[in-house]
Amino acid sequence: xxxxxxxxxxxxxxxxxxxxRSAIQLSEAGLKTAVLSKVFxxxxxxxxxxxxxxxxxxxxxxxxxxxxxxxxxxxxxxLGDQDAIEFMCKKAVEAVVDLEHYGMPxxxxxxxxxYQRPFGGHMSNFGEKPVxxxxxxxxxxxxxxxxxMYQRNVKANTQFxxxxxxxxxxxDGEGHVVGVSAMEMETGRIVIFHSRATIFATGGAGRIFxxxxxxxxxxxxxxxxxxxxxxxxEDLEFxxxxxxxxxxxxxxxxxxxxxxxxxxxxxxxxxxxxxxAPNAKDLASRDVVSRAMTTEIKEGRGCGPHKDHILxxxxxxxxxxxxxxxxxxxxxSIQFAGVDPIEAPIPVVPTAHYQxxxxxxxxxxxxxxxxxxxxxxxxxxxYAAGECACASVHGANRLGTNSLLDLLVFGKSAGxxxxxxxxxxxxxxxxxxxxxxxxxxxxxxxxxxTGGIPVFEARKAIANTMxxxxxxxxxxxxxxxGVTKILEVEKAIQxxxxxxxxxxxxxxxIEALETENLIEVAKATMVSAExxxxxxxxxxxxxxxxxxxxxxGRNDKEWLKHTLWFRDGNRIEYKxxxxxxxxxxxxxxxxxxx
Amino acid sequence: xxxxxxxRLRWRCVRRxxxxxxxxxxxxxxxxxxxxxxxxxxxxxxxxDFDDLELWHLISGQKVCEDARLAAIVAMLRAPVDxxxxx
Numbered sequence: 001x002x003x004x005x006x007x008x009x010x011x012x013x014x015x016x017x018x019x020x021r022s023a024i025q026l027s028e029a030g031l032k033t034a035v036l037s038k039v040f041x042x043x044x045x046x047x048x049x050x051x052x053x054x055x056x057x058x059x060x061x062x063x064x065x066x067x068x069x070x071x072x073x074x075x076x077x078x079l080g081d082q083d084a085i086e087f088m089c090k091k092a093v094e095a096v097v098d099l100e101h102y103g104m105p106x107x108x109x110x111x112x113x114x115y116q117r118p119f120g121g122h123m124s125n126f127g128e129k130p131v132x133x134x135x136x137x138x139x140x141x142x143x144x145x146x147x148x149m150y151q152r153n154v155k156a157n158t159q160f161x162x163x164x165x166x167x168x169x170x171x172d173g174e175g176h177v178v179g180v181s182a183m184e185m186e187t188g189r190i191v192i193f194h195s196r197a198t199i200f201a202t203g204g205a206g207r208i209f210x211x212x213x214x215x216x217x218x219x220x221x222x223x224x225x226x227x228x229x230x231x232x233x234e235d236l237e238f239x240x241x242x243x244x245x246x247x248x249x250x251x252x253x254x255x256x257x258x259x260x261x262x263x264x265x266x267x268x269x270x271x272x273x274x275x276x277a278p279n280a281k282d283l284a285s286r287d288v289v290s291r292a293m294t295t296e297i298k299e300g301r302g303c304g305p306h307k308d309h310i311l312x313x314x315x316x317x318x319x320x321x322x323x324x325x326x327x328x329x330x331x332x333s334i335q336f337a338g339v340d341p342i343e344a345p346i347p348v349v350p351t352a353h354y355q356x357x358x359x360x361x362x363x364x365x366x367x368x369x370x371x372x373x374x375x376x377x378x379x380x381x382x383y384a385a386g387e388c389a390c391a392s393v394h395g396a397n398r399l400g401t402n403s404l405l406d407l408l409v410f411g412k413s414a415g416x417x418x419x420x421x422x423x424x425x426x427x428x429x430x431x432x433x434x435x436x437x438x439x440x441x442x443x444x445x446x447x448x449x450t451g452g453i454p455v456f457e458a459r460k461a462i463a464n465t466m467x468x469x470x471x472x473x474x475x476x477x478x479x480x481x482g483v484t485k486i487l488e489v490e491k492a493i494q495x496x497x498x499x500x501x502x503x504x505x506x507x508x509x510i511e512a513l514e515t516e517n518l519i520e521v522a523k524a525t526m527v528s529a530e531x532x533x534x535x536x537x538x539x540x541x542x543x544x545x546x547x548x549x550x551x552x553g554r555n556d557k558e559w560l561k562h563t564l565w566f567r568d569g570n571r572i573e574y575k576x577x578x579x580x581x582x583x584x585x586x587x588x589x590x591x592x593x594x
Numbered sequence: 595x596x597x598x599x600x601x602r603l604r605w606r607c608v609r610r611x612x613x614x615x616x617x618x619x620x621x622x623x624x625x626x627x628x629x630x631x632x633x634x635x636x637x638x639x640x641x642x643d644f645d646d647l648e649l650w651h652l653i654s655g656q657k658v659c660e661d662a663r664l665a666a667i668v669a670m671l672r673a674p675v676d677x678x679x680x681x
Contacts, residue, residue, distance in 0.1 A: 039609050047611035047646050143647050163605070185605060216616045217609040251614055331654045335672070336617060505601035507608065 003436040004191045008034040010418055011195040013166045016044030018386025018407035019201030020149035025415025027156035034193055036164045036182055038217055042146045045203055045215045049142030052134035054401040055092035059113040060132040065089040070126045073587045076395025077537035081578035084363035084391040088409045095408040096135050102148040105137050121399040134401045165510055169229040170435050177381035178429050181439040188503030196428055197381055197418035204387040205521040209352035210467035212250045222388040224517025226359045232564040234390040235357035237529035237539045240398055241472035243289040245351025247309035249336040257329055258282045265311045266301040290350040294473040311345035350472040354398055358390035365414025375575035383418050385410035396537020446512055452497030455512045461489045462522050470529050476543045479530040486526045493519050524565040531572050534559040551591040595635050603639050611646040618653050618671055637667045
């Protein structure tokens with residue numbers, strides 16, 4: 001069986017912030033570079049990022065990378081690798097300056113310097129007081145970033161393959177990555193992109209949860225491909241949740257609503273936060289509010305016919321206040337919950353927002369796996385950056401505005417490392433003889449199958465299982481059952497059926513292929529979460545509570561280590577956290593409190 | 595609209611950069627698109643080509659659509675619907 005082969009020096013999968021940033025490095029180094037994307041680049045999910053980019057420019061007040069590093073280590077609940085965090089925080093200023101040179105329209109102050117605003121968790125002088133560190137372009141930071149970097153790529157002659165879906169990573173007999181297979185949606189034809197360097201920048205997989213703020217395209221394609229190719233996935237138990245997403249839709253309702261006096265109520269209309277946080281009540285921190293909401297629902301006090309959500313009530317506020325101070329929220333509620341919050345409360349649930357784990361990488365962007373006693377052995381030819389990768393800088397929890405920084409810094413370093421590795425001018429390694437057969441067989445099996453389960457049912461099964469068994473607050477019994485359940489769902493997914501067998505724009509086939517990626521991330525998340533018997537950062541278990549011996553439930557003696565989940569055998573290994581920064585002293589372990 | 599053109603439009607509606615736009619376009623496509631005239635369908639396809647933020651500003655009423663042809667579709671997109679697609 002033959003499949004057309006296109007040869008490039010480098011192929012980048014994903015055209016969001018990380019993919020575009022790495023492609024700039026590759027193309028400007030004179031390498032023939034292809035970028036594959038399911039959507040037009042400026043419609044990547046990076047467009048939804050509004051908060052800004054963290055960088056210690058010190059434009060508004062004194063700041064430095066070491067303080068930023070401290071905040072990031074603390075935010076990560078000490079699970080972040082301190083060498084990678086130092087690298088990222090040091091490179092932040094350069095990352096912002098590069099963007100400025102690409103034409104990014106940052107907000108400015110009167111003297112022409114970039115305006116910086118404060119953001120949660122970013123402090124001066126090692127946690128002393130808030131500092132202005134976030135650089136933004138109004139409420140369109142991600143949008144402006146994508147446009148600036150896309151233009152730069154066009155100038156550098158990057159070749160874009162838009163509305164193409166990558167299918168599988170191709171590794172040769174010695175484990176080198178030699179390219180990817182991909183499908184052109186317009187025709188349904190499959191092509192092999194034969195490359196000397198392959199960079200994954202495919203974003204997160206928030207769609208594994210029923211309630212997610214992620215766009216529909218965030219199906220963890222890079223993670224699925226990596227897992228099928230024998231690459232482990234790191235720290236997938238750590239997902240950041242936001243307490244108030246619109247139930248059923250996932251669209252975010254900002255904290256500002258509770259700031260204006262919004263109250264969370266259960267089925268008996270009780271203001272339950274008074275029991276969980278008598279002082280802060282509804283304004284307690286995100287994790288406290290999310291846990292309280294989940295407990296109310298788990299104990300049968302949820303609202304609605306399925307008792308599966310909480311109500312966010314602002315009906316007691318003056319309508320004029322709502323219209324003046326919360327106009328966007330009223331619109332979101334009307335559009336996505338079907339209720340006018342002036343008249344009725346908004347149904348909300350804790351909602352998945354960001355994936356801290358991913359494909360294990362070194363801070364230079366090279367993908368690393370354990371081999372012969374070395375926990376960070378390089379997979380030749382393979383690089384990853386952005387939300388799909390785990391460097392690991394976010395550890396167990398991410399600080400706001402560090403995600404855009406992550407994709408800029410590691411997108412660049414993945415591109416630089418690939419360019420460096422290709423300098424020697426070595427020829428393309430041979431494709432494995434069965435590369436074409438393997439991918440053809442996978443797609444043909446899907447096309448020919450009859451009597452299987454439809455894609456929407458499979459998606460629903462994944463999303464409901466993950467939301468119920470591995471949501472924001474985790475219960476030992478639910479996690480155990482969740483592992484069994486998600487493996488049952490996996491079995492059903494091996495039997496996916498699509499009715500539409502056409503070639504051109506067959507969205508059913510693409511959605512089925514995405515589902516095969518989602519299930520890998522779902523399994524990794526469930527199994528890793530069940531295995532980690534402590535609470536740390538965003539992973540909070542009921543059987544690992546706050547005690548004097550283990551503050552916040554964190555157990556550094558046994559669990560200061562990264563999880564690595566392997567698809568083969570559905571097994572887990574661990575690797576040490578890097579506690580040694582590049583040039584400064586270790587930021588010593590202590591209890592994370594704000 | 596021909597099947598192939600519709601399928602292409604469908605992909606460009608169900609895979610957007612912002613969840614808000616994903617939902618708004620997908621549910622419109624499933625619930626109302628077939629009822630539009632050919633000109634209305636063409637106008638919807640033009641809107642689907644807008645950037646996500648631009649489109650969201652129109653759908654959420656933060657900006658007003660000056661083009662009457664497109665504004666009629668925006669008004670339909672703005673109508674509240676209580677079901678959200680599963681994708």
